[in-house]
Amino acid sequence: MVLKMLTGSQAVAWAARLARVDYIPAYPITPQTEIIEILSEWVRKGEMEAIFVQMESEHSLFTAAGTAAATGARVFTATSSQGLLYGFEMLYSIAGWRAPLVLVNVARAVAAPITLEPDHNDVLAARDSGFLQFHAENVQEALDLVLFAYRVAEDHRVLLPAIVNIDGFHLSFTRERVELPEQSFVDEFLPEYNPVNPIRASEPVAKGIPVLIPPLYSFFKYQMHMASRNALNVFREAAKDFEKLFSRTYAPVEEYMVEDADTVIVMSNSFASAGKQAVSALREEGHKVGLLKIRLFRPFPTDDIIKSLRGKKCVVVIDQNISVGKGGIMCPEIAEALYHLEDRPRVILPVIAGLGGKSISLEEFRYAVRVAERLASLKAGPDGPLLLFREDEAILVESLLKTASGG
Amino acid sequence: MSVTKYRTIKDVPREEFLVPGTPLCAGCGALLVMRLFHKALGGDVVWVNAAGCITLMATFPYTPLRSSWFYTAMPSAPAGAQGIRDALDILIKKGKLDPSENLKVVVITGDGAASDIGLQSTSGAIHRGLDFFYLCVDNEAYGNTGFQASSSSPIGSGTATTKPTPLYPMGNVLPKKDLFEIWRSHKPPYVATISPSHVVDALRKVEKALNFKGPKLFLALCPCPTGWGMEPSESVKLARLAVEAGIWPLKEAVYGEVTHTYIPLKRRPVEDYLKAQRRFAHLFKPVKNEGIIAEIQRQVDEYWSKVER
Ligand SMILES: Cc1ncc(C[n+]2csc(CCOP(=O)(O)OP(=O)(O)O)c2C)c(N)n1
Ligand code: SF4
Numbered sequence: 001m002v003l004k005m006l007t008g009s010q011a012v013a014w015a016a017r018l019a020r021v022d023y024i025p026a027y028p029i030t031p032q033t034e035i036i037e038i039l040s041e042w043v044r045k046g047e048m049e050a051i052f053v054q055m056e057s058e059h060s061l062f063t064a065a066g067t068a069a070a071t072g073a074r075v076f077t078a079t080s081s082q083g084l085l086y087g088f089e090m091l092y093s094i095a096g097w098r099a100p101l102v103l104v105n106v107a108r109a110v111a112a113p114i115t116l117e118p119d120h121n122d123v124l125a126a127r128d129s130g131f132l133q134f135h136a137e138n139v140q141e142a143l144d145l146v147l148f149a150y151r152v153a154e155d156h157r158v159l160l161p162a163i164v165n166i167d168g169f170h171l172s173f174t175r176e177r178v179e180l181p182e183q184s185f186v187d188e189f190l191p192e193y194n195p196v197n198p199i200r201a202s203e204p205v206a207k208g209i210p211v212l213i214p215p216l217y218s219f220f221k222y223q224m225h226m227a228s229r230n231a232l233n234v235f236r237e238a239a240k241d242f243e244k245l246f247s248r249t250y251a252p253v254e255e256y257m258v259e260d261a262d263t264v265i266v267m268s269n270s271f272a273s274a275g276k277q278a279v280s281a282l283r284e285e286g287h288k289v290g291l292l293k294i295r296l297f298r299p300f301p302t303d304d305i306i307k308s309l310r311g312k313k314c315v316v317v318i319d320q321n322i323s324v325g326k327g328g329i330m331c332p333e334i335a336e337a338l339y340h341l342e343d344r345p346r347v348i349l350p351v352i353a354g355l356g357g358k359s360i361s362l363e364e365f366r367y368a369v370r371v372a373e374r375l376a377s378l379k380a381g382p383d384g385p386l387l388l389f390r391e392d393e394a395i396l397v398e399s400l401l402k403t404a405s406g407g
Numbered sequence: 408m409s410v411t412k413y414r415t416i417k418d419v420p421r422e423e424f425l426v427p428g429t430p431l432c433a434g435c436g437a438l439l440v441m442r443l444f445h446k447a448l449g450g451d452v453v454w455v456n457a458a459g460c461i462t463l464m465a466t467f468p469y470t471p472l473r474s475s476w477f478y479t480a481m482p483s484a485p486a487g488a489q490g491i492r493d494a495l496d497i498l499i500k501k502g503k504l505d506p507s508e509n510l511k512v513v514v515i516t517g518d519g520a521a522s523d524i525g526l527q528s529t530s531g532a533i534h535r536g537l538d539f540f541y542l543c544v545d546n547e548a549y550g551n552t553g554f555q556a557s558s559s560s561p562i563g564s565g566t567a568t569t570k571p572t573p574l575y576p577m578g579n580v581l582p583k584k585d586l587f588e589i590w591r592s593h594k595p596p597y598v599a600t601i602s603p604s605h606v607v608d609a610l611r612k613v614e615k616a617l618n619f620k621g622p623k624l625f626l627a628l629c630p631c632p633t634g635w636g637m638e639p640s641e642s643v644k645l646a647r648l649a650v651e652a653g654i655w656p657l658k659e660a661v662y663g664e665v666t667h668t669y670i671p672l673k674r675r676p677v678e679d680y681l682k683a684q685r686r687f688a689h690l691f692k693p694v695k696n697e698g699i700i701a702e703i704q705r706q707v708d709e710y711w712s713k714v715e716r
Contacts, residue, residue: 022497051493056531060486063479067490089480199475200508201451208478211467
């Protein structure tokens with residue numbers, strides 16, 4: 001095992017290399033570019049035996065990625081934001097083809113207005129496509145989850161594609177100390193991809209053909225659903241093997257000071273680090289808070305979430321995304337998981353924060369926890385999501401507008 | 408390359424790769440061409456398809472094909488071909504796949520996919536020099552969705568979205584995109600037009616294309632009884648009329664160099680071709696639209712005046 005200082009982009013490129021991928025179709029978009037630049041260079045230097053091909057669009061790139069995986073190649077690619085949305089049609093197709101490729105999404109908020117900073121409207125839009133979804137908090141996790149993604153996606157009980165989400169800038173361009181796994185250990189963790197019904201001269205197959213009898217469509221979709229549910233156990237099995245080889249492990253969710261907490265903040269991705277800091281600070285102030293990080297979003301780890309959150313007084317779900325006219329995308333999923341429990345939390349507070357990379361301050365975490373606790377004491381519920389926007393930010397907007405208008 | 412297996416219609420290979428039993432319309436020109444094309448290519452083929460009439464050729468769990476089939480999506484069948492080609496290549500190179508399992512990769516799309524929504528991915532694949540065949544079955548409209556106009560619909564044709572009205576008495580006012588020239592401008596090794604009426608010509612072209620590595624592109628005129636408004640039994644006759652009237656020139660381009668493989672010595676008037684189809688009926692009834700018919704004739708004459716004999 002080698003220790004290295006790597007950016008998130010370098011780390012996921014290393015993961016693809018260690019996974020011995022065969023095929024890398026690509027198309028540039030900020031902040032994903034570093035990943036494909038590194039991989040193209042390694043291929044051109046002969047350090048990776050793979051085909052790198054720059055396509056003419058994400059729609060094409062996903063199509064090529066999917067057909068290559070269905071043909072039996074181990075495929076890696078990466079995109080971001082509008083790139084993911086531009087290829088959206090193909091996400092459903094790839095999942096329907098049961099083509100287990102791995103796609104890193106470098107999260108970036110979606111235009112308009114255009115920005116380069118992250119939130120999760122891009123990746124969560126892919127929620128229903130059939131892709132597995134892994135969300136990384138730090139650079140080490142980004143690397144490891146790509147290896148997990150191949151292991152789980154290619155398992156014959158699963159056979160679904162996977163997205164590993166890393167936040168743009170916050171992970172993609174942040175350098176952290178990373179344990180770079182040894183190739184032989186990765187080879188042991190990740191056996192060769194063994195495709196099911198690949199396209200071969202000796203055995204003609206038909207893929208992606210229409211089903212004109214309605215029950216057939218449901219039949220295939222249910223199969224995908226069951227396969228995705230299987231991924232939960234396959235992930236856990238993989239985690240055991242991973243721990244034996246690398247002495248660290250991952251679960252579908254991660255608890256931080258949850259056990260004795262009254263109020264639990266639910267988050268995902270890199271901003272969860274800020275959440276954990278806030279929890280530590282609030283603990284020192286005497287608040288019994290904890291944080292639950294969602295690492296595996298599809299399949300949704302309902303049982304793990306119930307285990308962590310049952311019996312708590314308040315749950316604060318911080319969604320770094322917004323379904324306009326409703327609220328966060330993750331919160332209703334958490335609420336649904338808890339609804340039927342006798343001892344369900346008194347309050348589930350939906351909070352929208354961190355859109356377009358906007359930071360979340362300790363004061364904001366403290367405020368959200370306070371609102372939740374107050375609602376609990378009043379035996380009331382929230383009337384809509386809490387939209388966090390700080391005074392200093394409002395002042396900034398005002399002053400920018402003033403400057404621009406020459407005032 | 409001057410020696411050919413295909414001298415007369417009797418030389419058409421007997422082997423069938425597309426067996427009877429598909430939901431496509433009787434007399435579908437696209438199906439005729441596909442069957443013929445397959446005979447010339449042989450059996451080790453994977454078809455990569457974009458949404459269109461041909462997509463419904465196979466419906467789960469049935470397929471009339473004795474080769475492989477991969478429906479991708481309307482805009483990106485050529486990109487799908489890229490993925491398959493690259494995957495086969497790298498797997499063979501890495502020793503994970505026996506070379507005997509290799510396949511010819513063939514894109515098949517309608518003209519709408521080829522000239523509109525899929526033009527981007529087509530251009531990309533040609534530009535990268537992808538080693539594949541591309542067969543565009545040109546029925547001159549969006550057939551599968553009910554015969555709406557595509558940019559391959561000819562001027563003066565009535566389609567579901569270019570119905571003749573008092574404001575637009577000629578039906579479609581836009582010219583047909585010249586896909587042959589668009590493809591040729593990318594300088595691929597081989598581009599050709601074919602017609603189901605000229606079987607030996609088509610077989611020879613596929614035979615010739617087999618000698619090239621890189622993009623090999625075929626545009627096939629495919630009469631569509633439903634959309635064109637004619638009897639299913641007349642498909643081949645109509646295709647022949649199009650060639651004899653000079654509307655559908657049979658030609659090829661090797662690395663951009665164009666040769667006409669058949670030059671009708673005495674061209675039939677375009678009117679004969681137009682009159683035979685319901686989609687042009689408004690050019691003749693209630694009154695004959697001499698101006699537009701003459702304009703179509705003029706365009707055809709102008710084309711041939713530039714063709715060297
Ligand atoms: C992205 C997308 N837009 C629209 C469609 C709907 N669609 C399905 S088939 C078709 C017509 C295809 O026409 P063409 O390519 O000319 O082939 P033909 O049906 O005439 O063989 C269309 C528009 C689609 N499948 N995908
Ligand atoms: S509509 Fe035309 S092109 Fe489509 S299947 Fe019928 S005959 Fe063939």
